[in-house]
Amino acid sequence: MDEDFVFNGVDGLTGEPLLAPMSADEVAQLVAPERLREQDAGLEVPRSFGLGFGLDPANIVDAGWTIVFASDEAQAVRDALQPLIDHRAGSGAVVRVLTAEPGEGFGPFMARHGVYPGEIEPEVMGYYLLIVGSPAKIPWEFQYHADIEYAVGRLAFDNAEAYARYASSVIATETASEPPTSKRISFWGPRHDRATELSHDDLLEPLINGEQDNGEGRPKPGIAAQLKWEASTFLHEDATKANFLGALNQRPSLLLTASHGIGNFKPGSAEQLSRQGALLAADWGGPGSIGPADYVAAEDIPNDLELAGMIAFHFACYGAGTPLRDCFRHRDGQAPKRLAKTEFVAALPQRLLSHPNGSALAVIGHVDRAWGSSFLDRSGRHIGPFRNTLGNLMSGKPVGFAVAGFNERYAVLSNSVASLLEKRGLGEEVDAKLLSRAWLGRNDAQNYVVLGDPAVKLQFGRG
Structure with a gap:
């Protein structure tokens, strides 16, 4: 690679890249020492398989299911999801209904409910954890930290009717006499610049065509x-x-996309809330101009599509949502750039998950920017978490369980950063580029999230 870091994302107003490629030295300058010190206390978070001996984490009956509402959530939303709660209880799983206080962190939430790290007790809080509500109420950070030990998903819609549509569609899919989808996976990804060359050539193509030599002689x-x-x-x-x-009309069970996501709209604007995270298509003519015809947004999904039973995975900037502030760029003495008026879930997955003709089961996506370093670095290609996620889903595993590889990567990189910071604190010399790579990789890995009930799984036919 000519550059050490190549970034996804295109400005939705100008058509220019959200961030130009950078060398490792340039990236190291963006990682502020004080930001690292702020995070130091919470970095050492090894992934713990704390579910009791003999219990299967891929089995909701063994692992348990918990739904978490914001304490001030509207009763209409709670009522809309009651059928889903009853449905999960009817499976034989232990079901808990818990509340989170506004802005509460996951650690204080666990302590308040008598939950301890490394001890997943379904009778107290299930392994499958469904967060309900906007990240403005229950922050993205709550979800990131919960993901370390639990299989986590989130539902966030603008009205109770959308929650009801999702619940109804999941129940209908899981109780149907005939599966709504077949064993079909669809791949979609343009290739029009360095960033999408990487996602096309080093992510999609090896997942589609295989890898002849993965460095160990095992194709x-x-x-x-x-x-x-x-x-x-x-x-x-x-x-x-x-x-x-x-591709959606073909009714695949699984859809994987890799593209630029659209961003940089005015924080809090209607355009940001409706189009940030939209997927840039091959229709785009290149940097310098851009318009709605160039990307797939929520408004482009017609009402007559049939999405019931599908799970989508979008590798794209802001494909799942947007945090309040930039997770990656932070110069010394400067606050991170504010990206949004409040944290929010992207409109495209919201549309897929609340479709009036039957909703998707789940959408996997990325909060904030997506990076090529998710699957490629100087040592080569590393697509294991992507491949394992697809393989688990295609084998009928729940989506929250299927994405565990990303959460494990987050935990490992968190420990790496914590170790490097400890050495630096003891006066040892630490390579700034090594530290910046680990810190940025950690933030990238933490930002993969599931939208939807983490206990859903594909209900496919024979083909």
């Missing part, structure tokens, strides 16, 4: 071929807006 087939699924591909110039909708 891997494409994920669909390995699991005997059908695959549809819409790559490079075929990754158009029309073909995105065409």
